[in-house]
Amino acid sequence: MKKPFDLSLYLVLDPDLCQQHSMVETAREAVAGGATMVQVRHKRASTTERIALARSVKEALRNTPALVVMNDDIEAAIEAGVDALHIGQRDMPAASARARIGLNMLLGLSVNSESAAQAVDPALVDYVGVGPVFATPTKTDHEQPIGFAGLTRIVAACPVPAVAIGGLKQQHVSDVLATGASGIAVVSAICGTPDPQQASRELWERILASRPG
Numbered sequence: 026m027k028k029p030f031d032l033s034l035y036l037v038l039d040p041d042l043c044q045q046h047s048m049v050e051t052a053r054e055a056v057a058g059g060a061t062m063v064q065v066r067h068k069r070a071s072t073t074e075r076i077a078l079a080r081s082v083k084e085a086l087r088n089t090p091a092l093v094v095m096n097d098d099i100e101a102a103i104e105a106g107v108d109a110l111h112i113g114q115r116d117m118p119a120a121s122a123r124a125r126i127g128l129n130m131l132l133g134l135s136v137n138s139e140s141a142a143q144a145v146d147p148a149l150v151d152y153v154g155v156g157p158v159f160a161t162p163t164k165t166d167h168e169q170p171i172g173f174a175g176l177t178r179i180v181a182a183c184p185v186p187a188v189a190i191g192g193l194k195q196q197h198v199s200d201v202l203a204t205g206a207s208g209i210a211v212v213s214a215i216c217g218t219p220d221p222q223q224a225s226r227e228l229w230e231r232i233l234a235s236r237p238g
C-alpha cells in the first residue's frame with residue numbers, strides 16, 4: 026500500500042551542506058522540528074552508497090510519520106524500500122518509473138511549466154515538485170525561475186498536489202502556501218544551518234500560522 030503523504034515541509038538532503046551535521050543527523054533533527062518528508066539526493070554517490078544512506082535515514086526516522094524519498098535512482102529506491110521515488114522531466118518517463126516501482130511506492134515528478142503540469146498523469150504520479158521559484162546556488166543546472174506568479178499558474182494546472190522548491194526560505198512560506206501549493210521543499214534553509222531542528226521548527230511554525238483555521 027502507498028503511504029498517505031504530507032508535503033507540508035519537504036527536506037531535500039545535500040551532502041555538501043550536511044558536513045557539520047551529517048545527512049542522517051540533519052534528517053533526524055529536521056523531522057523532530059516538523060519536516061514531513063525527507064529526500065535522499067546525492068548526485069555523486071553510487072547506487073550502493075545511496076542504498077546504505079537511505080537505509081540509515083529510514084532507520085533514523087523509523088518511529089516518526091515522516092516519509093523517505095529517493096531522488097533519481099530507481100534501483101536504490103527499490104532496494105532500500107523507501108516510501109517514494111522522485112524523478113525529473115529528463116530522468117525517465119513517469120510510465121517507465123511506475124512500471125518499475127509498482128503500485129506501492131509514491132512517485133514524485135519535477136515540473137517547471139504549465140504544459141508540463143497539464144501533461145502529468147495522476148494515474149502514474151502522486152505529487153509534483155514545482156520550481157525553481159527563485160534561482161538557487163544549490164542546484165546549478167536548474168531551469169528558469171518561475172516566481173510566485175508562475176508557481177500559482179503551474180499549481181493550478183497540476184492534477185496532483187504540488188510542493189514548491191528553489192530558493193525558498195522562512196519568509197516565503199505564506200506566499201508559497203497562498204499559491205495553492207501543499208508545501209515547501211528546501212535544502213539550504215535547513216541543511217548546513219547551525220541548528221537544523223530549530224530551522225525546521227521555524228519553517229513549521231510559519232506553515233501552521235499560514236494555514237486557514
Ligand SMILES: Cc1ncc(COP(=O)(O)OP(=O)(O)O)c(N)n1
Nearest residue numbers: 096097111112113114135154190210
Ligand atoms: C521535491 C523536488 N522537486 C524537484 C526536484 C528536482 O528534480 P530534478 O529536476 O530531477 O533535478 P535533480 O534534483 O535530480 O537534480 C527534486 N529533487 N525534488
Ligand SMILES: Cc1nc(C(=O)O)sc1CCOP(=O)(O)O
Nearest residue numbers: 156157161163191192211212213
Ligand atoms: C533540488 C532542487 N530542485 C530544484 C528545482 O527547481 O527543480 S531547485 C533545487 C534545490 C533547492 O535548494 P535550496 O532550497 O537550497 O534553494
Ligand SMILES: [Mg+2]
Nearest residue numbers: 097112113116
Ligand atoms: Mg532528477
